[in-house]
Amino acid sequence: MKIFDAPRIRQADETTILRQGITSLELMERAANEAFLWIKQRFPDKETVFKIFCGRGNNGGDGLVIARKLHDDGYLVILRIVEGTGNPTPDFLANFEKLKQTGCEFNTGKHYNYKKHKLVAIDALFGTGLSRELSDEVKEVIDFINDKTAFVLSIDIPSGMFLDRPTYYAVHSDIVLTFQFPKLAFYLASNCEFTKEVVILDIGLDKEYTDVTPSNYYFTDKFDILKRYKPLHPHAHKGTQGHTLVIGGSYGKIGSVCLSAKAALKSGSGLVTAYIPECGYNVLQTAFPEAMVLTDGEKHIASIHFELEPKAIGVGMGIGQEPETQQAFGEFLKKQSNPLVIDADALNILSYNKEWLKLLPENSILTPHPKELERLMGGWKDDFEKLDKLKALSATYKLIIVAKDAKTMIVYGGSVYINSTGNAGLATGGSGDVLTGIITGLLAQSYNPVDAAIFGVFLHGLAADIGVKETSKQAFTASDIISYIGEAYLKIESEIHQK
Incomplete structure (x- = not known):
């Protein structure tokens, strides 16, 4: 699904109005009605009370339509029109007149008693067009919404959030009901406090426009x-x-290779070989009898030589950073021509020897967590600069970068793919080793490198989404990810059969 910036979203609206022969007011009614239907289904109890905060722009117009529909459907609606939100737009004014005819009260000072967990605050202050800093008056309203006495719904975007620059002050939404397109800002690490959950509502924007309009x-x-x-x-x-080969491990860190090897096999790879130091031989042969094992060095890998011809190679999990290991890794890179999957200490070794980035085969896949990424490309002042630096690193060395985070992003050249699966249960040791194994196993099965990265991250997250329902997020482990890969595949195949 494409993610568009604010100008393209605005153009999608205008194109839809032109091609479908409707007015902007009718499009607003359609969009807000989709939000109303979702809200009604989510909160069917008519004892639910809605506090709706409207700005005076088109996002506020959406809020007015929702208020009117909720009022007409028998819900108690408390409406507040917030000053300091700009001049009223024509569509806002038109819906304001419609609302007055219903008898719905607004800006009232009445006191209401609410039953516990029956109060919902709807944020309709600002939409995607916000370009100025918030006034103190608006900040006070946002503070009021954020006091958490109510469940908070934001319409289209949490008010105060910018699409194209860092956000420092915004509504903390429990759910964002966004129209037609996901927004990049929702998935940036620095914005995680503003968007707990996002629901994308199809409002029937022109499909031809969305199909032909490019996005990165x-x-x-x-x-x-x-x-x-x-x-x-x-x-x-x-x-x-x-045939998948995983290279890594050192004294005390054999478990990481074991996790990667198991994950590669569970992803569907036909054969798996682990290349490890001798100290891990008995451990791996016992813990994972399906794997073949090659060894080098006693407590750490000192050289990397093998005669087999694997279809894909993943390297770095628990390999350590001993001088001998670093030298062995550098020599290994000089002999490779097929894409590699590079993780953990292999990434750290690259960060100490950045000239070796030129040795990486084209379309190799790097899987750094935030600290490993920082060592590789330096720091960043905000998430937008981070994305620019990721795209530059990817383009310079023709690499696929899996930037692991709460919302993992796969970067290839100028394109960024944001994963939709996964949860906090993945914040556990060994999770990244499993991901490396999955991606390497997919690469061995002839997935092209970009698809291996994108599909692998999705599968990894989906296994966690399925697993935590039985284990809880707190008790979820890296081994559990492997256990639920099969159910994740079954879920994907069931979606195919339903098409």
Whole structure:
């Protein structure tokens, strides 16, 4: 699903109005009605009280339509029109007149008693067009909304959030009901406090416009994933499913390679070999009998030589940073021509030897967490600069970068793919080792590198989404991710059968 910036969203609205022969007021009614229907389904109890805060622009107009529809449907609506939100737009004024005819009260000083958990605050102060800093008056209203006595819904975007620059002051939404397109700002790490959950509402904008208009940002939902998925062929065997080699481990860190190897096999790879130091031989052969094992060095890898010809190689998990290991990794890179998956200490070694980035085969996949990424490309002042630096690093060395975070982003050249699965249960040791194994296993199965990265991150997150329902987020472990990969595949295949 494409992610558009504010000018393209505005153009999508204008194109829809022109091609569908409707007015902007009718489009506002349509969009707000979708929000109303969702709200009614989510809060069916008519004892629910809605406090609706409207600005005087078109986002406030959406709020007025929602207020009118909730009032007409028998809910108690308390409406406040907030000053300091700009001059009223024509569509706002038109809906304000419609609302007055219903008898719905607004800006009232009456006191109401609410039943516990029956108060919902609807934020309709500002939309995607916000370009100025907030006034003190508006900040006071946002503070009032954020006091958390109510469940908070934002319409289209949390008020105060900017689409194209850092946000420092905004509504803390429990759910954002956004229209037609996801917004990049929702998924930036610095904005996590403003958007707990996002629901995308289809408001029927012109499909031809959305299909042909380019974007460099994408939200990888299940529909995108189904296009990338490679079902297992009925006549497949272990030789057709690819041979995965995982290289890593050192004394005390053999578990990381074991997790990667298991994940590669569970992702569908036909064969898996682990290349580890001798100290891990008995551990790996016992813990994971399905894997083959090659060894080098006693407590850490001192050289990397093998005669087998794997289809894909993942390297770095628990490998350590011993001088011998670093030298072995550098020599290994000089001999590679096929894309690699590079994680953990291999990334740290690259950060100490940045000239080795030129040795990486084109379309290699790097999987850094935030600190590893910072070591690789330096710091950033905000998430927008981070994205610019990620795209530059990817383009310079022709790499695919899986920037792991609460919302993982896959960067390839000038394009950014934001993953839609996963939860806080993944914040556990070994989770990244599992991800590396999954991506390497997919690469071995002839997924192209970009698809391996995008599909692998989605599968990893989906396994966690399924698993935490049984284990809880707190008790979820990296091994649990592996256990639920099968159910994640079944979920994806069930979506195919439903199409």
